[in-house]
Structure formats: structure tokens, C-alpha cells
Amino acid sequence: MFVSVFVGGCAAVRERWADQAGHKQKIRFCYEAKRLIKRSIPKRRSYMLVPRQKIPNLSVPTLDQGPFDLSSETSQRGTVLCFYRGLHCPLCATYLKEFQALVKAFSERGVGTIAISSDGQERTQQMAQKIGVDGLRFGYDLPLSIARDWGLYISTSRGKTSIGIEEPKLFAEPGLFMVSPDQTLYYASVQTMPFVRPHFSELIGALDFVIANNYPARGEYTGPV
Known part of the structure; x- marks a missing residue:
């Protein structure tokens, strides 16, 4: 048992x-x-740039002012970089005309300006002629890998646009940035579409407030939430 x-x-x-x-x-x-x-x-990979932190350096050729190197810019209060889609985009032409009209206003506030796309030299020249360029620098041949480093969205071609110009196989969507003289990000606005972009006239007004009040870059916090 x-x-x-x-x-x-x-x-x-x-x-x-x-x-x-x-x-x-x-x-x-x-x-x-x-x-x-x-x-x-x-x-x-996260491509989001952070205000008050260093941005990736950017070097592109320009139409008339020689090579553009962001790290060599000497403007007192920084540089505004307008990334646009390319010659195929009719909204970009309208947007760049507004930018062109305010180049002097930016300069009076100690801010440099440049418009950049992944288009080649020929298409960039056509865009410059289209808007009647006068003082606005035009950079071209932006590598899409660099565009992505800046947090820009990349689109694929949908053929010809409403103005009959073929979209590139791949191209960067719009983005507007202001970089401080110390090569840190001050302001950024990135779009996934060609619509609803920031107005340059509003940026001029914001700069006046920033200068008068020594207003810092915002959105800098990266800690836990």
C-alpha cells in the first residue's frame, strides 16, 4: 500500500x-x-529635426551665386530655406513669387534666403525665369537622401501635372525652415502635400516679434512625457 x-x-x-x-x-x-x-x-528611422539642436549641413549648387553651403552662411539672424517640389508644381511658382517679393524684407531683418528643390539645373532655371527671379537664390540637385534627413516627405510621380509638365520619378514635398547662425533649428514647417503652406508675410511679422522680444525657438523638449 x-x-x-x-x-x-x-x-x-x-x-x-x-x-x-x-x-x-x-x-x-x-x-x-x-x-x-x-x-x-x-x-x-525618425527624421524629425529638433529646435535648438544642430541641423544636417546642406550644400547644393545655385544658379548664379556659386555653391551654397549652409555652414558658411553669414547672415546676422540666420537663413530661411524654402524646399519646393519642382518646376512641375504650379502652386510652387505662386509660392516662390511671394518669397521673391519679400527677399529684401528678410535681408533687412538680417535673414538670408534660398529656394531649393531636387530638380536639375535646367528645370530650376525655367522656374527662376517663370517667377521673374530678382535676388532670390535658387539651389538645385538636392539629393533625396538629404531631403529625408531634413524630414521632408518623398512622393512618386503621377505623370503630367495640370500645367502639362511631367513629375520626376521621385521628388521632395515642401518644407520651410529657418536656421539660426549657430546652425541650430529655429523654425520648421513640413508638408505632405502642395497645399496650405505658411505665408512668408506672416513669417516676416513673426520675425519682427522674435527680434523685439528675443523669442527663443520652441518645441525643444525631447524627454519623457
Whole structure:
């Protein structure tokens, strides 16, 4: 009687051990599966620039003023960079005309200006002629890898636009930035579409307030929330 009880008790213990071992194996399997799945998913890089932090340097050729190197800019209060879609975009032409009209106003406030796209020299020249360029620098051949470093969105071609000009295979969507003389980000506005862009006249008004009140760049916090 005692022997049978002992043997039965040992069998029950072995069964519990087996259950526990099986449970541990299941846990280990699930852990390994999750690890492999996580490794197989491509990591998504964050391209968001942060105010008051250094921006990626930017060098592009320009139509008439030689190479543009952001790190070599000497404007007293910084540089406004307008990234536009390209010659194919009719809204960009309208937008750049507004920018062109206020180049002198920006300069009077100690701010440099440049318009940049991934278009080549020929298409950029056509855009400059289209808006009647007078003082606004035009940069071209922006590498899309650099555009992405700046947080710009990239679009694929949809063929000809409403003005009959073919979209490039890939191109950057609009973005407006102001970079301080110390090469840190002061202001940024990035669009996924050609619509609803910031008005340059409003930026001029904002600059007057910023200068009068020594207003700092905002949106700088990157800690836990």
C-alpha cells in the first residue's frame, strides 16, 4: 500500500515537472519567435529635426551665386530655406513669387534666403525665369537622401501635372525652415502635400516679434512625457 502510494506520488511529481518544463519551453519558444519577428521588421528611422539642436549641413549648387553651403552662411539672424517640389508644381511658382517679393524684407531683418528643390539645373532655371527671379537664390540637385534627413516627405510621380509638365520619378514635398547662425533649428514647417503652406508675410511679422522680444525657438523638449 505504501509502495503504491509512493510510486503514485512520484509519478504525479514527475508529471508536474514535465508540465512546468513544457510551460518553460513554450515561454522560451514565444520569446524566440517574438525576437525573430522583431528582427525581421525593418527599423523605421525618425527624421524629425529638433529646435535648438544642430541641423544636417546642406550644400547644393545655385544658379548664379556659386555653391551654397549652409555652414558658411553669414547672415546676422540666420537663413530661411524654402524646399519646393519642382518646376512641375504650379502652386510652387505662386509660392516662390511671394518669397521673391519679400527677399529684401528678410535681408533687412538680417535673414538670408534660398529656394531649393531636387530638380536639375535646367528645370530650376525655367522656374527662376517663370517667377521673374530678382535676388532670390535658387539651389538645385538636392539629393533625396538629404531631403529625408531634413524630414521632408518623398512622393512618386503621377505623370503630367495640370500645367502639362511631367513629375520626376521621385521628388521632395515642401518644407520651410529657418536656421539660426549657430546652425541650430529655429523654425520648421513640413508638408505632405502642395497645399496650405505658411505665408512668408506672416513669417516676416513673426520675425519682427522674435527680434523685439528675443523669442527663443520652441518645441525643444525631447524627454519623457
